[in-house]
Amino acid sequence: MARKLLTKPRKTASQERSRATVDALFEATARILVKEGFDKASTNRIAEVAGVSVGSLYQYFPSKEALVAAVIKRHQHKIMHTVRGELAEVLAQPVEKAIRKLVAVAVKSHRVDPRLHRVLAEQIPRVGELEKLETFNRENYTLFRTYLESHRDELRVDDLELASFVCVTSIEALTHNAVLHYSKTFSDETMEALIDEAAYLVTGYLMGSRKNEAGSLSDQRHAGLHSPS
Amino acid sequence: MARKLLTKPRKTASQERSRATVDALFEATARILVKEGFDKASTNRIAEVAGVSVGSLYQYFPSKEALVAAVIKRHQHKIMHTVRGELAEVLAQPVEKAIRKLVAVAVKSHRVDPRLHRVLAEQIPRVGELEKLETFNRENYTLFRTYLESHRDELRVDDLELASFVCVTSIEALTHNAVLHYSKTFSDETMEALIDEAAYLVTGYLMGSRKNEAGSLSDQRHAGLHSPS
DNA sequence: ACAGAATATGAGCGATCATTCGCTTTTTAA
DNA sequence: TTAAAAAGCGAATGATCGCTCATATTCTGT
Numbered sequence: 001m002a003r004k005l006l007t008k009p010r011k012t013a014s015q016e017r018s019r020a021t022v023d024a025l026f027e028a029t030a031r032i033l034v035k036e037g038f039d040k041a042s043t044n045r046i047a048e049v050a051g052v053s054v055g056s057l058y059q060y061f062p063s064k065e066a067l068v069a070a071v072i073k074r075h076q077h078k079i080m081h082t083v084r085g086e087l088a089e090v091l092a093q094p095v096e097k098a099i100r101k102l103v104a105v106a107v108k109s110h111r112v113d114p115r116l117h118r119v120l121a122e123q124i125p126r127v128g129e130l131e132k133l134e135t136f137n138r139e140n141y142t143l144f145r146t147y148l149e150s151h152r153d154e155l156r157v158d159d160l161e162l163a164s165f166v167c168v169t170s171i172e173a174l175t176h177n178a179v180l181h182y183s184k185t186f187s188d189e190t191m192e193a194l195i196d197e198a199a200y201l202v203t204g205y206l207m208g209s210r211k212n213e214a215g216s217l218s219d220q221r222h223a224g225l226h227s228p229s
Numbered sequence: 230m231a232r233k234l235l236t237k238p239r240k241t242a243s244q245e246r247s248r249a250t251v252d253a254l255f256e257a258t259a260r261i262l263v264k265e266g267f268d269k270a271s272t273n274r275i276a277e278v279a280g281v282s283v284g285s286l287y288q289y290f291p292s293k294e295a296l297v298a299a300v301i302k303r304h305q306h307k308i309m310h311t312v313r314g315e316l317a318e319v320l321a322q323p324v325e326k327a328i329r330k331l332v333a334v335a336v337k338s339h340r341v342d343p344r345l346h347r348v349l350a351e352q353i354p355r356v357g358e359l360e361k362l363e364t365f366n367r368e369n370y371t372l373f374r375t376y377l378e379s380h381r382d383e384l385r386v387d388d389l390e391l392a393s394f395v396c397v398t399s400i401e402a403l404t405h406n407a408v409l410h411y412s413k414t415f416s417d418e419t420m421e422a423l424i425d426e427a428a429y430l431v432t433g434y435l436m437g438s439r440k441n442e443a444g445s446l447s448d449q450r451h452a453g454l455h456s457p458s
Numbered sequence: 459a460c461a462g463a464a465t466a467t468g469a470g471c472g473a474t475c476a477t478t479c480g481c482t483t484t485t486t487a488a
Numbered sequence: 489t490t491a492a493a494a495a496g497c498g499a500a501t502g503a504t505c506g507c508t509c510a511t512a513t514t515c516t517g518t
Contacts, residue, residue, distance in 0.1 A: 015485070018495060037356055042475055044498095053497045054477080064476065123354045127266055162419065165411070166403060166426050173402030174395060182394070190391065197395050197434075204433040205426075244515070247465060271505055273468095282467045287507065 013060060022060050024050040029071045034115045038123040043067075065129045072120055072133050079109045091147060095154050095207060098147065099167075100199040106171050107195060110179035118180045141168050148206075156208040167202050174198045242289060251289050253279040258300045263344045267352040272296075294358045301349055301362050308338045320376060324383050324436060327376065328396075329428040335400050336424060339408035347409045366401065373397050377435075385437040396431050403427045 013019050028050035032041045043064050047054045061067040086105050090098045110117060124130060145164040148155065157163040178186060178194050186194065242248050257279035261270045272293050276283040290296040315334050319327045339346060353359060374393040377384065386392040407415060407423050415423065 012494085015494065017484080021495080038354055039356055043477080044475075047498095055479085055497050056495075058477065059495070123356060125267055125352045125354060127268055127352065159422070162422060162426060165406070166423070166430060169402050169406050170399045170430065173398050177394075177398050193388070193391060194395070197391060200437075201395060201399065201430065201434040204437060205430040208429075208433060241464085244464065246514080250465080272507075273505075276468095283507075284468065284509085285466055288465070293506065 018060070021050075021052055021056055024052055025057055025060070025067065026071055026074055028052075029067060030075075030113075030116050033071070033119045033123070038119065038125075041068075068124065069129050069133060072124070072130070075113065075116055075120060076136050079112050082112055083109050087143065091150070095151055096199075096203050098151075099203045099206070100195070102144075103171055103175065103195050103198045103202070106175040107179060107191070110175050114179055114183070121176070121180070137168070137172065140172070141165075144168050155206050157206060163206065166205065170202060171198060174201075247289070250279075250281055250285055253281055254286055254289070254296065255300055255303055257281075258296060259304075259342075259345050262300070262348045262352070267348065267354075270297075297353065298358050298362060301353070301359070304342065304345055304349060305365050308341050311341055312338050316372065320379070324380055325428075325432050327380075328432045328435070329424070331373070332400055332404065332424050332427045332431070335404040336408060336420070339404050343408055343412070350405070350409070366397070369401070370394075370397050384435050386435060392435065395434065399431060400427060403430075 013022050025046065028046050029041060032046060032049055043057055044054050046067070047057045050057075057067070061070065083105055086101065086108075090101050090105075093101065126134075141164060144167060145160060148157075148160045148164060152160070155163070174194065175198070178191060183191070242251050254275065257275050258270060261275060261278055272286055273283050275296070276286045279286075286296065290299065312334055315330065315337075319330050319334075322330065355363075370393060373396060374389060377386075377389045377393060381389070384392070403423070404427070407420060412420070
């Protein structure tokens with residue numbers, strides 16, 4: 001029987017020392033991605049910066065792609081960790097408070113290692129294995145949809161699927177752009193104001209009921225498409 | 230004098246034949262990007278698909294990066310071409326109509342070769358020269374800001390800079406996501422509805438004036454930050 | 459018809475990179 | 489103490505890729 005257990009298995013991490021190695025690899029990868037960009041993140045370079053040999057890298061990760069994917073997952077878990085719980089308490093709150101909290105949480109999540117977040121979003125080609133890692137936003141989506149369902153009666157929207165899409169997409173884009181592209185342009189107060197604005201945007205959309213606009217917007221929106229519940 | 234004119238100059242395109250070559254290169258690059266992804270788009274492969282030799286490629290483009298950048302620019306020009314004019318007529322229209330038109334135009338612009346658009350957005354690493362090509366969205370931004378300024382009195386927002394950011398970002402993200410990620414999930418009617426929803430979202434935000442919510446939302450938004458004009 | 463300019467060719471150079479494998483060192487457990 | 493398992497090493501391999509250049513073909517003006 002050809003034993004490949006020593007060459008192939010990759011992925012274990014039982015002893016103390018090996019866990020340190022894996023961690024050094026994570027750290028080094030993140031560091032290089034942030035400071036030198038995806039191009040410069042070759043496996044040899046990563047190993048070098050980690051103070052480890054390439055061979056060791058391949059003991060724990062079957063490919064470079066797997067390593068990067070693991071770094072992404074790790075970043076996502078960090079976000080979840082700093083944000084979990086804040087989401088739980090949202091579920092019970094009324095729409096206005098809930099939305100504002102949601103936006104604030106979104107900002108917070110983008111502030112967990114923003115520079116890494118930006119590289120992951122902009123420089124990592126979504127190819128092969130990396131393609132599947134969009135799972136993250138799906139979670140937000142279903143979570144939000146669940147919230148809308150349980151507060152249906154307070155809302156003016158009837159297509160919750162569509163509404164979730166509109167809200168989640170907007171909040172994500174606004175916070176993402178603000179934190180990762182405009183944090184130099186926006187002052188701290190502006191950032192605070194932006195949270196308010198985003199919350200206002202979404203809340204207004206969900207609860208709506210503008211004063212008296214019969215004949216203007218209402219007519220533009222082709223009636224009948226959303227049959228009343 | 231060392232003449233490098235035959236080796237270096239790159240970029241000319243005077244005769245008929247050469248224009249065809251350049252065009253074939255554009256076409257081939259786009260084709261490969263769409264059908265095989267950025268990874269597979271090597272210069273040799275591009276030249277092969279274009280029915281041209283690698284040498285010819287380097288007569289007109291100083292680098293692979295330059296070629297890709299040119300393809301991106303070309304795509305942007307195509308968009309501008311199919312959309313120009315529709316934007317001009319927006320300027321004169323009242324807010325509600327203008328916003329709806331703007332959203333519709335955004336959708337239209339994303340429907341110009343959506344598959345190429347998606348690859349350009351997701352697979353091309355924004356590094357080196359490619360980094361500068363974000364100019365496109367800046368244009369939309371200033372355009373929108375100009376519109377808001379000339380309709381200032383009809384709006385409830387006072388920080389037009391911030392408002393432009395909110396609106397442009399939201400519209401872009403919504404249309405981008407809808408067209409490039411959910412066109413299979415969304416039916417045609419849903420897509421139509423989405424335009425309405427996005428327009429409603431933004432219009433409500435800009436013109437606002439919800440009925441009577443004194444003490445709820447108004448209090449949450451920290452007063453005084455936007456000093457009344 | 460002809461010369462010079464423009465265009466096209468593609469084998470091959472040099473560099474980079476992901477990955478492997480035979481080997482050494484360290485740790486574990488009996 | 490010791491043998492086996494775990495972890496670590498890094499030079500070497502093979503493949504890919506961007507790009508060049510010496511040469512060949514085509515075009516243009518005269």
